[in-house]
Amino acid sequence: MIPYIQRLHSAIQKKQTAALVGLDPRWEQLPETIRSSALDKHGDSMIGRASAYEEFCLRIIDVVAPLVPAVKPQSAFFEECGPEGVQALRNVIRAARDAGLIVICDAKRGDIGSTAQAYANAYLAGEDPSSAPFAADALTVNPYMGVDTLQPFVQRASEVGGGLYVLVRTSNPGAGDFQDRTTEGSTLFEAVADGVERLSSEFANGAEYGSIGAVVGATFPKELEELRARMKHVPLLVPGYGSQGGTSKDVASAFDSNGLGAVINSSRGIIFSYRKSPLAEEFGEARWEEAVESAAKLMIADLAEHTPVGNLKSS
Numbered sequence: 001m002i003p004y005i006q007r008l009h010s011a012i013q014k015k016q017t018a019a020l021v022g023l024d025p026r027w028e029q030l031p032e033t034i035r036s037s038a039l040d041k042h043g044d045s046m047i048g049r050a051s052a053y054e055e056f057c058l059r060i061i062d063v064v065a066p067l068v069p070a071v072k073p074q075s076a077f078f079e080e081c082g083p084e085g086v087q088a089l090r091n092v093i094r095a096a097r098d099a100g101l102i103v104i105c106d107a108k109r110g111d112i113g114s115t116a117q118a119y120a121n122a123y124l125a126g127e128d129p130s131s132a133p134f135a136a137d138a139l140t141v142n143p144y145m146g147v148d149t150l151q152p153f154v155q156r157a158s159e160v161g162g163g164l165y166v167l168v169r170t171s172n173p174g175a176g177d178f179q180d181r182t183t184e185g186s187t188l189f190e191a192v193a194d195g196v197e198r199l200s201s202e203f204a205n206g207a208e209y210g211s212i213g214a215v216v217g218a219t220f221p222k223e224l225e226e227l228r229a230r231m232k233h234v235p236l237l238v239p240g241y242g243s244q245g246g247t248s249k250d251v252a253s254a255f256d257s258n259g260l261g262a263v264i265n266s267s268r269g270i271i272f273s274y275r276k277s278p279l280a281e282e283f284g285e286a287r288w289e290e291a292v293e294s295a296a297k298l299m300i301a302d303l304a305e306h307t308p309v310g311n312l313k314s315s
């Protein structure tokens, strides 16, 4: 079985980029053609929204699969549509994997050990997509309840060749409210980072990186730089580029000198690029897929120019 981190790094080397496209469908922002076809078929209903989300995401996957190594569906938008939404999430994950993409499901799960085990079984398929109902390669997890609650996820990841991304220093404006609280000489986020580094270096078993990663926001570049140095064996998932204001310069420190060790997420900035200047003027909503392709290519070029991603060696 090939561990998650090896599969991720092969995909990054193959596509020559660490750009990660977030799949965060929002009804009001979908192209009018997709909305009206869903309304015609299902009326204004959750079934209609879920089918529109699925169509939108499948078309995005077709556009970005040749360009990027991975996608990150945001579970919340699918869950919001009820059972049909959850079925759409499942279909989107499968389609992305069939298109050769690594799938990181952003569901931020966490609970007491026995319940965490059920979440892990539900979402972490690792290398074999038939081994879980929501067949993600990797899952985001919340460490707030303690290291024992991460163990079932770690165990499952090691059994199936899956990966995890533990929330360490998030990208939202209030991230510091709790994460920056200091006790015994370190902040809460540093204490979590040290725990994740221990888990991932054990998992790495002598390799450079383990499959236990960390979420660290692009919107706090100083903390990102500190955390890269503090968690040497930990691959990073960096949200906050683009719509939340993070730039390629802000995320440069997330990478090692070979351009590995991190993926940078952009969701709205790519999937809704046809709604925003200048791509809105260039393509308009009718050519939304071309705008998405162009936005993904712009992000790829930006990362290649301003971060060590430009040093990636081809596989």
Ligand SMILES: O=c1ccn([C@@H]2O[C@H](COP(=O)(O)O)[C@@H](O)[C@H]2O)c(=O)[nH]1
Pocket (backbone or CB within 6 Å): 022, 024, 074, 106, 169, 170, 171, 172, 215, 216, 217, 239, 240, 241, 242, 243, 244, 265, 266, 267, 268, 269
């Ligand atoms: O700290 C975090 C953790 C997760 N996210 C998620 O990433 C995307 C970001 O979307 P953008 O449109 O690129 O802002 C979204 O799914 C968040 O829930 C995050 O932003 N910050």
